[in-house]
Amino acid sequence: MNESRKILPILFLHFALGFAACAVWAFTRGLDVDLLSPFVFAYRFRSAVIAFIGLLPTLTISGFLMGYSISFRAVAGEAVGRWSDTLLTVLKHAYILMLACLALYAVFAEGISPALTSRQKQAVVLTKDFKEYMRAARRFVDDSQPALAVVPTRAALQVWPGNKEALYLLDQIGYKQAEGAGGSDAKGRVRTASEEAVIREASGLTVLEALDKAIEADKKNDYFNAHYYASLAARLAPTTDPNHDVAVRLAAQAWNRVSEGHDRIQSRAEADLYGIKRDGYKAIGNQDYLRAYYIFLELREAELATNDRLGDPDVERFLEISRKGVLESFFFIDETASIKIFESSRDVFFVIRHPDGSADAVFASGITYTSHSGTDMAYLRGFEFASFDRNLGLRYQISVPYAKMVASTSGAKGSARPEILLRSVDRNREGVDVVPAVIAGAVPESERNILMLSMDYRDFSLLVEANRGPDSMSVMDLWNFVPKAESYGFSRKTFNLELIRRLVDPFLLLILSVCALILGWQFRLGKSVMFKFWWIFTVPVFPVLSYLAVEGVRYVSRLCNGALIALLPSYPLIPVLLALVVCFLGVSLAFFSQRSE
Amino acid sequence: MKNSLMVPVAFLANLLLWSALAAFFSVLSSSSFVLFLSAGKFVPILIELLWNAVKYLPFAILVSLLFTLMYLMRHKTLFFVSIPVVLGIAFASVVWLIPLSYAGLGRLSGAHADVNRLEGLLNETTPYIGHIQRTGNQARIVWLSESAGGRVVGPLVAVRQRASEEDTERAVTVYKNARFSAKAMTVTTDNAGASSSGDYTLQNGASGSGTYGRPRFISAGIDGISSVLDGFSAARSRGTRDFYLVVGSFMLAVLSLAFISRATGWRLLNLLFSCAFFSVFFILYRFTCSGPFFDLLMRFLPSSIPARLISPFLYAAFAALVCLVGSLIGLWRLTHRSKYPPMDGVYHE
Numbered sequence: 001m002n003e004s005r006k007i008l009p010i011l012f013l014h015f016a017l018g019f020a021a022c023a024v025w026a027f028t029r030g031l032d033v034d035l036l037s038p039f040v041f042a043y044r045f046r047s048a049v050i051a052f053i054g055l056l057p058t059l060t061i062s063g064f065l066m067g068y069s070i071s072f073r074a075v076a077g078e079a080v081g082r083w084s085d086t087l088l089t090v091l092k093h094a095y096i097l098m099l100a101c102l103a104l105y106a107v108f109a110e111g112i113s114p115a116l117t118s119r120q121k122q123a124v125v126l127t128k129d130f131k132e133y134m135r136a137a138r139r140f141v142d143d144s145q146p147a148l149a150v151v152p153t154r155a156a157l158q159v160w161p162g163n164k165e166a167l168y169l170l171d172q173i174g175y176k177q178a179e180g181a182g183g184s185d186a187k188g189r190v191r192t193a194s195e196e197a198v199i200r201e202a203s204g205l206t207v208l209e210a211l212d213k214a215i216e217a218d219k220k221n222d223y224f225n226a227h228y229y230a231s232l233a234a235r236l237a238p239t240t241d242p243n244h245d246v247a248v249r250l251a252a253q254a255w256n257r258v259s260e261g262h263d264r265i266q267s268r269a270e271a272d273l274y275g276i277k278r279d280g281y282k283a284i285g286n287q288d289y290l291r292a293y294y295i296f297l298e299l300r301e302a303e304l305a306t307n308d309r310l311g312d313p314d315v316e317r318f319l320e321i322s323r324k325g326v327l328e329s330f331f332f333i334d335e336t337a338s339i340k341i342f343e344s345s346r347d348v349f350f351v352i353r354h355p356d357g358s359a360d361a362v363f364a365s366g367i368t369y370t371s372h373s374g375t376d377m378a379y380l381r382g383f384e385f386a387s388f389d390r391n392l393g394l395r396y397q398i399s400v401p402y403a404k405m406v407a408s409t410s411g412a413k414g415s416a417r418p419e420i421l422l423r424s425v426d427r428n429r430e431g432v433d434v435v436p437a438v439i440a441g442a443v444p445e446s447e448r449n450i451l452m453l454s455m456d457y458r459d460f461s462l463l464v465e466a467n468r469g470p471d472s473m474s475v476m477d478l479w480n481f482v483p484k485a486e487s488y489g490f491s492r493k494t495f496n497l498e499l500i501r502r503l504v505d506p507f508l509l510l511i512l513s514v515c516a517l518i519l520g521w522q523f524r525l526g527k528s529v530m531f532k533f534w535w536i537f538t539v540p541v542f543p544v545l546s547y548l549a550v551e552g553v554r555y556v557s558r559l560c561n562g563a564l565i566a567l568l569p570s571y572p573l574i575p576v577l578l579a580l581v582v583c584f585l586g587v588s589l590a591f592f593s594q595r596s597e
Numbered sequence: 598m599k600n601s602l603m604v605p606v607a608f609l610a611n612l613l614l615w616s617a618l619a620a621f622f623s624v625l626s627s628s629s630f631v632l633f634l635s636a637g638k639f640v641p642i643l644i645e646l647l648w649n650a651v652k653y654l655p656f657a658i659l660v661s662l663l664f665t666l667m668y669l670m671r672h673k674t675l676f677f678v679s680i681p682v683v684l685g686i687a688f689a690s691v692v693w694l695i696p697l698s699y700a701g702l703g704r705l706s707g708a709h710a711d712v713n714r715l716e717g718l719l720n721e722t723t724p725y726i727g728h729i730q731r732t733g734n735q736a737r738i739v740w741l742s743e744s745a746g747g748r749v750v751g752p753l754v755a756v757r758q759r760a761s762e763e764d765t766e767r768a769v770t771v772y773k774n775a776r777f778s779a780k781a782m783t784v785t786t787d788n789a790g791a792s793s794s795g796d797y798t799l800q801n802g803a804s805g806s807g808t809y810g811r812p813r814f815i816s817a818g819i820d821g822i823s824s825v826l827d828g829f830s831a832a833r834s835r836g837t838r839d840f841y842l843v844v845g846s847f848m849l850a851v852l853s854l855a856f857i858s859r860a861t862g863w864r865l866l867n868l869l870f871s872c873a874f875f876s877v878f879f880i881l882y883r884f885t886c887s888g889p890f891f892d893l894l895m896r897f898l899p900s901s902i903p904a905r906l907i908s909p910f911l912y913a914a915f916a917a918l919v920c921l922v923g924s925l926i927g928l929w930r931l932t933h934r935s936k937y938p939p940m941d942g943v944y945h946e
Contacts, residue, residue, distance in 0.1 A: 069865040347768075349737055349756045353727060359741050361754040363769045384769040392741050392752055399767045440771065489729045489739050497809075522671060523864035535861070541869055551812045558809045559625040566634040 007067025007097070014063040014543065015056075022051040036130055036160055039123040046116045053108040055547070057509045060101045061516050062546035066539070068094075068520030070531065077527035080596045087592050091517070098513040102506050110475060110502075117472065129341050130159040137169055146176035155341055205229075207237040207247070214250050224281055224314050227254035228321075231285065273299070280318060289325025294430040296322055329449050331404040332427045333434060336379055339368045343381065345464045351489035352455055357390040362453065364403075367464060378405040378460075380420070385451060387441075396441030398422070401434060407457040416457035423449045459484060466490055470498035478502065493565055500561045500576055501554075507580040508557055512550060514587040521594055601678035607668045608686050611661035619657055620650035626811070629716040636719055641712040648709045654698035655829055655844075656822050658690045662851050663875050670858040670867060687852055691844050699833055725777075725799075726750075732797040734758070738784060740775065750777045753786060755797065770795075821879035828886060828908065839905060846909035849916035850878055856923025878912070885911050 026048035035043055068090075080086050133156035140149035150173055156166045205213070214229035230251035237244035258278060280295035296319035303315065343366040352360045365382025383403035387395040400422050408419035426432035436443070453460075462481045465473045466488070473481065478499040485492040525531065560579070565572045624630050624645045633641050665686070669679055729739045735758035740750035751774035759768060775786040782799040825847070832843035858871045884890045885908040894907055902910070 065865070069863070347756070347759070349729065349769075351727065351729070351739055351741070351754065353741075361739070361769065361771070363756055365759070365768065382765070382768065384767055386754060386769060386771050388741060388752060394752060394771055394773070397769070397771055399769070401765075439767065486727070489727055491728050519865065519868075523868050525863050525865075529862035531863075532861075535863060535866060538866055538869070541873070545869055545872070548814055552815060555809065555812055555815060556622060556625075559622065562631060562809060563625055563634060566631045 005093075006071040007063065010067035010070070011060070011063035011097075011101075014059040014066075018055050018059040018543070019048070019052045022055065023048040026051060033124045034127055034131075035123060036127045038160060039127060043120060043123050046120055050113055050116050050120070053105075053113045055543075056101075056105045056108060057505075057512075058543055058547040058550050060098075060105070060509070061512050061550060062543040064094075064098075064513050064516040065520055065546060066542050068517055069524050072521055072524035073527060073529070075596070078596065080594075082593050082595045084595070087521075087594065091514075091588065091591055094513070094517050098510055101513075102509055105509070106506055109505075114472060114474065125343070125346070126159050126341065130156050130163075133159070133341075134166065134169070137166075137173075141169065141172060141176065144176070146173040149173050151337055159341055205232065205236070207233050207241065207243050210236060211243055211247055211250070214247070214254070218250065218254060221257075222314075223254045223257040224277070225317070227251050227258060227281075228284070228318075230254055277314060277318075280322070284318060284322055284325065287325065289322045289328070290330065290425065292318065292322035293326045297428070326425070329421065330423050330425045331421050333402075333424045333432070334427055335404070336381075336402040336424070339370075339379055340366060340381065342368045342370070344369055345467065348464050348467045350463045350467070352453065353487050353489070354390075354454055357392070359388045359392065360453070361386040361388075376407060379403070380405055383420070383422075385420075387447075394441055396443045397439040398436040398443060399439055400436040403451075405460070408452065417455065418453040418457050418460050420451040420453065421449070422451055455488075459488070463488055466495070470495050473498070475499065475502050493562075493569075496565055496572060497558065497561055500565075500573060501558060503573070504557060504561070504576060504580055505554070507577075507584065508553055509550070511580070511583050511587055512553060514584070514591055516546075518587065518591045518594070521591065598675055598678070600672040601674040601682070603672075604665060604668065604674065604679050604682045605686065608661050608665045608683075611664045612657055615657035615660045616650050616654060619653035620646045623649040623653065626809070629712070629719075632716060632719045638715070641715055644705070644708045644712050648702070648705050648712075651698050651701040651705060652826070653822070654701075655695045655826055658694055659847070659851050660875075662687060662690070662848075663854060663871060666852075666855045666858050667868060667871065669855065670864060683852070683855075687848050691841060691848055695829065695844055696833070696840070699830065731800045732784075733800060734797070736795075736797060738797050740777075740784075743777070748777060750775050750784065753784065755786070755795065817880060818876065821876075821882060824883040824886075825879050828882060832905075835905065842906065842909045846912040846916070847878070847882075850912040851875065853916040853919035853923070856919050856927075859923075859927075882908065 023045075026044045031040070031043070033043075075086060078086075133152040137149040137152040137156065140146065140152070149169070153166055153170050153173060157163060157170070160166065210229045210233035214226050214233060217223070217225035217229060230247050233247035234244055234251055237247060258281070276295060276299060280292045280299070283289070283292035283295060296315050299315045300319050345367045346365060347363075348367055349361075349363045352362065354360075361384075363382075363384040364380040367381070368379045370377055370379070380403040382399075382401065384397070384399040386397040389395050402424060404421040404424075405418050406421070407416035409416050422436045424434040436448070462473075462477055462484070465477050466481055466485070470478065473495075478495055481490075482492060482495050482499055485495045561572065561576055564575055568575060624642065627645070629645065630642065633639070633645075662683075665683060669683070725740070726743055727739065727741060729737050731737055737756045738753060740753040742752070743750040751772060753772040753775040755770045755772065756768050757770070772786040775784050777784050784797045784799070786795050786797075829840070829844055829847075833840040854871045854874055857874055858867045860867055860870060891904075891907060894911075895904060898907070
């Protein structure tokens with residue numbers, strides 16, 4: 001006999017009715033969150049799918065219970081002994097069906113459900129953002145500051161493209177700007193030299209290559225480049241390398257030529273230009289890239305304004321070099337314009353406990369992940385940081401509206417660490433900086449612009465997930481985070497409990513399915529008892545009671561897991577899995593050992 | 598005959614099982630359990646297990662009786678043997694087993710009080726250092742060290758919940774020191790080293806009982822069981838007659854489930870109906886002792902009926918009704934035997 005095949009229609013009927021019930025619930029209930037109208041349908045549909053996934057175990061157990069209770073009617077009159085082949089066959093087929101249902105549930109619960117939940121949260125956040133952008137834009141328009149209203153209006157339109165109100169507001173802003181109320185033309189703004197600068201790949205030269213380039217430039221009388229590459233070769237080569245001395249000599253020679261060049265120039269204008277270039281170059285040499293950047297930017301803009309846009313190659317090259325140098329220590333203020341809508345997490349808080357007893361507290365109001373030229377980075381809005389010494393006295397506390405985080409591999413251990421750039425500068429105007437506000441204590445010179453967090457860069461994304469709560473983390477993330485939870489201020493027990501809960505859930509459902517099989521056998525329909533029509537009305541009772549059973553068993557399992565974690569904090573998983581295997585074997589044997597009464 | 602004689606065995610096996618389960622899970626779900634376990638104190642756990650086994654004995658008896666009825670439904674037994682056996686078990690439970698549990702509770706109360714005292718002491722020394730805690734006002738706090746037995750904590754880092762995204766005030770406040778009360782689970786900060794002071798009430802205890810997320814229906818079930826057991830206890834304190842009336846009527850209601858367990862030809866449905874009615878007995882008990890429904894009944898019933906007898910009256914009335922309807926249906930089925938075969942579909946002579 002193959003009861004498993006017979007129960008399939010009942011199982012599918014359960015799934016179909018379950019999804020229908022979830023859809024009715026999702027589309028008829030009042031929304032408990034504020035949503036923009038384009039998000040409502042998708043939100044409700046996702047709610048239905050999430051609810052259905054949550055109910056899947058209940059529906060499976062209910063389907064098993066009801067289906068097997070009815071299908072066992074076929075053997076109700078037969079004498080079935082203990083350990084019979086009949087029951088073994090049933091158990092074998094039931095296992096296959098259970099595993100198929102569990103696999104389906106695991107894929108849904110661990111793959112689809114978290115993604116949908118994340119989309120749900122994003123819809124709520126975007127709605128909030130849209131309203132805030134519109135509110136801010138209206139306020140700027142009312143205050144006759146249309147230029148400032150452009151960014152929030154455009155951000156609002158990114159959230160809800162085609163929103164009539166936002167489009168109307170944008171038109172209004174355009175009219176107001178056209179009237180000459182003030183501010184720059186947001187639509188037809190002239191691109192600055194810095195924006196036109198071509199982003200080039202990092203050189204990645206070897207000592208010999210840099211030396212070759214220096215010699216080549218020297219031959220062409222391009223002494224700035226000759227000095228630059230010779231200096232680079234000198235930096236790259238160790239002092240024991242004979243090339244180091246050659247590079248130093250070549251750099252000195254080139255610099256003498258640069259210095260001589262100024263004296264040879266007869267025209268005053270050319271002499272001034274040459275002097276400025278030399279100052280900029282000196283700044284690069286001193287690694288004062290910010291100063292060099294503004295010097296070469298000014299030169300480039302002057303060239304663009306006067307010439308036919310054919311720039312001095314020296315200026316272009318050194319502008320690019322200084323820009324790259326600037327971006328190693330700073331970031332541009334305009335990078336953070338309207339990135340708030342792309343924030344993936346908010347209100348992230350954690351502490352870092354160091355082995356020497358010192359600690360740091362880190363907070364970010366919002367985090368936006370992005371990547372540039374294959375490098376992952378993140379912008380941290382409302383970044384706040386407090387550092388404590390080994391006696392846990394407050395060293396300093398700072399706060400900055402935006403910080404930029406990149407992975408830094410410099411330093412020991414080889415693993416990447418989060419490097420936080422705290423100071424943002426204006427792309428075009430010198431002196432317009434956003435620096436961290438010092439709330440308490442004194443910030444050491446080395447940590448004023450760049451903060452290096454003493455943690456693995458990969459842990460940062462784990463911490464972001466942990467802040468959302470253990471239930472929103474994937475099993476792999478939980479697995480990686482549990483051993484580190486304590487060092488970041490999170491309860492290891494809570495995350496361990498969640499990890500074990502997620503790992504044991506399929507086993508629990510498997511055990512419950514076998515229990516349903518046992519109940520189906522023990523309370524099977526009589527041989528000659530016809531299924532009465534009115535019994536159909538009792539069908540909803542089965543999923544309800546299955547739900548109570550599933551949730552009850554899950555709760556009991558959580559209690560047991562909590563006790564095991566308290567008893568064996570280091571290795572709680574092994575006894576839990578052992579207990580589950582014993583339970584599973586126990587219920588399987590209990591089914592197999594049944595007989596007809 | 599064999600199945601009939603197995604009835605007391607089935608009852609006793611169930612009684613053992615349900616007593617053990619009730620004791621085990623009530624201890625497991627208590628906040629004290631994890632504290633004792635973490636502190637390696639196993640004797641208080643054993644005392645608590647014993648206390649809860651005795652405390653929940655009346656409940657275990659009632660559940661065991663229900664499962665004995667299910668056993669009777671599933672197995673062919675001799676009517677004139679099994680019914681007196683079940684009635685005997687119910688009678689012995691009311692007059693002997695349940696009063697015995699209350700006497701046992703009295704004996705264990707001293708040891709139980711000691712365990713409670715120990716729990717209070719352990720609670721006060723619970724370490725919270727370095728753990729981010731959520732507070733009642735949706736803030737998050739963490740303190741990095743503590744002194745004076747955990748009463749003074751600091752530095753304390755508090756992150757407040759922003760009112761809105763437009764709120765650009767800084768979220769993090771560092772307090773040099775704060776006072777922690779383990780009993781009230783509150784942290785009171787002072788102004789030193791911070792621009793503002795504040796009080797924070799922790800959401801969950803260190804035992805992490807909040808993290809288990811007890812489902813609401815389980816809480817409702819536990820409340821129902823507690824209200825029934827409290828009702829039995831209150832009746833016992835009023836006198837023997839009241840006790841027998843309250844416990845006896847409840848027992849009759851449970852016994853009446855024997856009819857419901859044979860209501861349909863589908864055993865599974867009978868099981869579900871019986872369990873559902875059994876749960877309802879517990880959940881509705883408190884409404885038969887006080888509340889709007891009770892007040893309404895009092896208005897309609899003659900004033901000569903004492904208020905304390907309303908609940909036993911309702912349960913006895915339910916039992917009587919089920920017995921009457923069940924007996925009538927049973928008689929009708931006997932006379933229409935060909936149309937309504939036995940549950941297993943096989944006629945047995």
